[in-house]
Amino acid sequence: MEVLYMETYGIAGRTGHVASFDTLTGAVHSELQLGETCRDVVFLQDHSFYAVAQQKYAFIYDRDGVEIHKLKAHISPSRLEFLPYHWLLASVGSAGYLKYQDTSTGQLVAEHRTALGACSVLTQNPHNAVLYLGHQNGCVTLWTPNLPHPAVKVLAHLGPVSSVSVDPSEGGRYMATSGKDGSVKVWDCRNWKGAVREWNLRSGGKGDAEVEWSQKGVLAVGSGGSVNMYTSPSIKTPHTSSSQPPLYLTHPLPSTSHRPITSLRFAPFQDVLTIGHAQGTSSILVPGAGDGGMDTSEGLDLYEGVKGRREREVRGLLDKIQPDMIALDSEFVGSLAPPSKLTTDTTGGSGSSRATEIPFSRLPRAERLRVSGKADLTEEVYSDAESLEGDENGNGGPKGRRTGKSARKGRCAGRGRVAIRAKLEKQKAERKAEIRKVKYGDKPRGEERSIGSVQEDIE
Incomplete structure (x- = not known):
């Protein structure tokens, strides 16, 4: 059972049951029985539309459960992610292709071949919109739409990666991963010099483990029949041993029929953790997990009306960030580019005073000598004097004079x-x-x- 939170609460099951609820009132918005496997569900720009990763394609439904679009480009998707500031829907599936589609125009922005086989782990860094993929060979790769290869590739586990999550409380600096080798690791995304903290699962490494960060930095690890919570600084302090950090909270499942745990999601701005398992969903309280400061300018106004929602969508489209601006360092936007040492300023063609930068390696030999200060300027002065004499005698023409070695050859040939x-x-x-x-x-x-x-x- 996959769980998703926004202002509404969405679930998608293996048997084709998809439903969305209101988090405050509990009212059901839509409920679908699709009759096929649904692997993931994600809301788009607001709760009015959501995308479902079904058995063969990805589909978009509205709030009432009416099918709006059939995305044939997303074949056999296993995970979906939506980038709200870029209006991009990303998917990865059994074919191993990562695809970005612009939901405002419908165009397929990018399609990357991971070359690492089928992938079922996908998450995003909310601070720079970089996607994190977990693969079957134990690697975690970071992707952007403007690079055909991964920006970062890390060997995280000795077995397949089962879950990846990024900490939103500290600017996306820390990443938590869990693998089928029975270990959980916390990584520092600023240097990638190794895991900051590593420990083995309390369940003995049986089954897949799910990890999820809250808005305040509480890490939930679900494995076996229990969900364990850890807080900083214990999980972010470097340790050489693989001892388990101290527990903040633990919650066992009521019976073995609820196993295994399939997903974990923290409710935004609330101290609530929803657990998806074999019997449906369960919610528990985790004090201090949610951020109490809700920013209404980000589209989180609980009392927003129809007119306000339309205005917010228009502002979001006008402020949409281009996919080419997604990078690991999100602070490069608006900064000055450093001066390049491999270029030189040269003027344009005849009649053009506009300066253009040409790489030093592409300049002619005479220009390279002039820039480096090794050119013989006496030859140019001598050739200028000869051209003036030619103009006075009426021998000058519209053709440009020759300089350097060719000019010396011409003078020698004329004297002969x-x-x-x-x-x-x-x-x-x-x-x-x-x-x-x-x-x-x-x-x-x-x-x-x-x-x-x-x-x-x-x-």
């Missing part, structure tokens, strides 16, 4: 062509002089022409 041309002109003049000497002798060319003209006249 001039020398060869002068040599050819000199040889041509010498041949003409020899021909004239053989034909006319040593007399001047003008006199020979006059004698020739006289002879022509005589003839």
Whole structure:
């Protein structure tokens, strides 16, 4: 029996029984007999809609139990989570795919292949919206929509992970895990250098254990036929031994017919813990578990009307956070980006004064030499002087001048062509002089022409 709390109370059973109740009055809002296995249930932006992980697909129902949507992209889901500030419905199933779907637009935002087999453990960190998955090989992975691989991967247990929960009382710093190896571990999410506290289950490690944090940091561990509660600082103080921390409260189940324990949920802003077991649900009192300060700006107004709910939905859509902003460090939003050492400012193309940053490795060799201070500036000055001379003589053109090695090659080639041309002109003049000497002798060319003209006249 899966249990979910919001302003209303929802349950989903293995036999297909789904129901939602009012936490204050106990009135039944909806009750469904689906006739197939229901693995999980989660409310969406408010108690008006909830999603159910059924045998083949995930379905969305309204407050009256009417089917609204059939999510065919979520195949055989085993766990569901809703991110209220991002309006994202996340699911993971037997295929091992983690999927994010935007409930405001209906688009599938991201789909990640975990590559770790079937997964039946999913929870979220309410402070940064990072999803925590527990796998069959004992690993716990942390996922965000903008990364195709897990942001963090930790080997938590020697056997399959049965439950994961994040402490909401201290900014999501601590995580509790339980495995089928019969151990419970508390982790510090800031360094991941190992478990802060570790102990074995009082039931001897038989069956799966469920862990759940309350708003005030009370850790509930349900295994076998009892539910044990622990408080800080005993469970958050580092210990080298695997001795059990002192108990704050324990509650045994009335009979063996109620076993096994399938889920644990603390009621928000109340000192109530609801236990899901084989015979249904049971509620017990846990003093000091709930936070007494209710923030009505977060949609927790018990006297909210229809108009107020509509306005809150509109404000929530306007303030919706994009999935790309989900990260382990939630404080990076609004901070200044550090200056990069691998980029340099260069101006744009012709006629553009806008500065753009280009990575140093992608710059041309001349630019890299100039940035590093190793460029030979004398070549540029010499090439500028030559270009000015060319413009004065009328040889300049619209084409850009060449600099560096290519310019030196051009100057050498130009000098060689001039020398060869002068040599050819000199040889041509010498041949003409020899021909004239053989034909006319040593007399001047003008006199020979006059004698020739006289002879022509005589003839």
